[in-house]
Amino acid sequence: MAKQYEIPIGAQHISLLEPLHFKFTTENEKIVKTDANVYYVHRGIEQACCSKFKFRQVSFVVGRVCGLCSISHTTAYSQVAEKLLKIEIPLRAKYLRMLVIELDRIHSHLLCLSHVAENSGFEALFMKTMQYREFSMELLEAVCGNRIQYDFSIVGGVARDLKPQVAQSIMERLKKFIPQLDELMDIYKNNWTLSLKNKGAGAITKEDAMRLNVVGPFARAAGLAVDVRNETEDLLPWKEVGFEMITETSGDVYARNMVRLRELYVSIRIIENIINGLPESALITETKAFPDGEATVRLEAPRGELFYYAKGNKTQILERLKIKAPTFSNVAAMAEAFTGNEYGSAPAIIASYDPCLSCTAR
């Protein structure tokens, strides 16, 4: 047996975006065992939501759980609160929620792809992806009024309407984006330098993915067809607007890139369908009821399945709010997928997991 070394990466490291700690046990350059430690950014948000804030204010608090999938958190919370209040939201509000979730998915996936390129040592592609990502941030700013914290979903509906000129600019910008996306697809697919770091790195089999309960693009890259958009129809009508499942088979970094890029085409199609068929109705259902009982909600965030549980007791303050972020489900598989890889490819593999630790630790 070769001599084993333990190499830590994190909690602060230049290739990591967020505080995450991996301890690798390596033999020569091969990783044989990995320990993961994720809880570095605990902020006590769940407790604050159940003590300090009224239930209508909580949708703004949970929007601050994560900067990238802010809209997924606010929408999931709004849905769970609507279940507790036993109200049905207007159809237009549902469509507008889906529109912002998909715009958010575009910017989140492009951010992840750019970081994979950067951590694989391809700075120019990182810059290029970030350049192409900018249009989605501007569209989100035009729709929601802010670049990052959207505060778009509120309990009972959505906060703002979509103006016709904004809808038109979304269509124009998307039309401009499609050739750029084709160009990115070409580079990520065919570039030889990138394939050295990406093909075969961080691979996980379908059986392992199923056993370790993987969600999101990570699972879909391994061939496991899990997507909440495919499973639930009651809260948001995903299939009506043209959702399509994307899967790959190899389960490595390259497959994850491909899943994310191909999902962008699906997102673009969903946004176009929503804008073309946006129904006319009110934006918000008013109610004076208080939350009562228990409810759960699942929603497909850019990183996978987001889960909310809430319990009310007929007062302004919730009794319990539980958030389970997609990255939390993936931690076990993250540690597993490193085994057998070179230590040098670890940063690219970490970036391809798209870990969101402020969601996980809250």
Next chain:
Amino acid sequence: MVLHRLLLLLMILVFPAQRDKILIMKTFLKAIGNVFKKPVTTRYPFEKTFIPDDYRGLIGFDENLCIWCRRCEMVCPPGAIVFSQDMEGKQTYHFNRAVCIYCGECVRACPKEGAIFQTAEPAPCALKAENINNGWNKLFDESLASREAYAAEKKRKAAEKAAADKAAADKAAAAKKEEENKTGADPDTMAG
């Protein structure tokens, strides 16, 4: 774009045997081509950045329209709005732009159109001299205390008034009773 395609074509024509290797260099040449392009970033302090028409900016307040229901203060998630009250009952509106999250919940809650509204103007930076954290916390507590003091004063005044009214009523009742007794003692009325 055109330049690097021409260059690639030229290289393939000159070295046809090396065609695969030249195609691998495609992205590399693209990256070099980027050097001669204009930057995509904006020179922000000197140029204007993209701000949409209905940007979620500073919250404005119109004192003349306000009906002083304090609903905006009640719904504000971070507590960026507070009303203080002086002893005559006049309320003053306080707003902290550094605490505000610009969600617009106060605008939606306002029953009087135009009393509180959202502008498209981005908030200016907070300065150290403004003491925007500790100063605000102090102001917030003082405002709540001032309202409590006014409520207590009002209650005391009401109690005083009620006591005075009661005393007056008692006095009047006593006088009436006395009068009744007086008239009751009169034999003529009794007979009547």
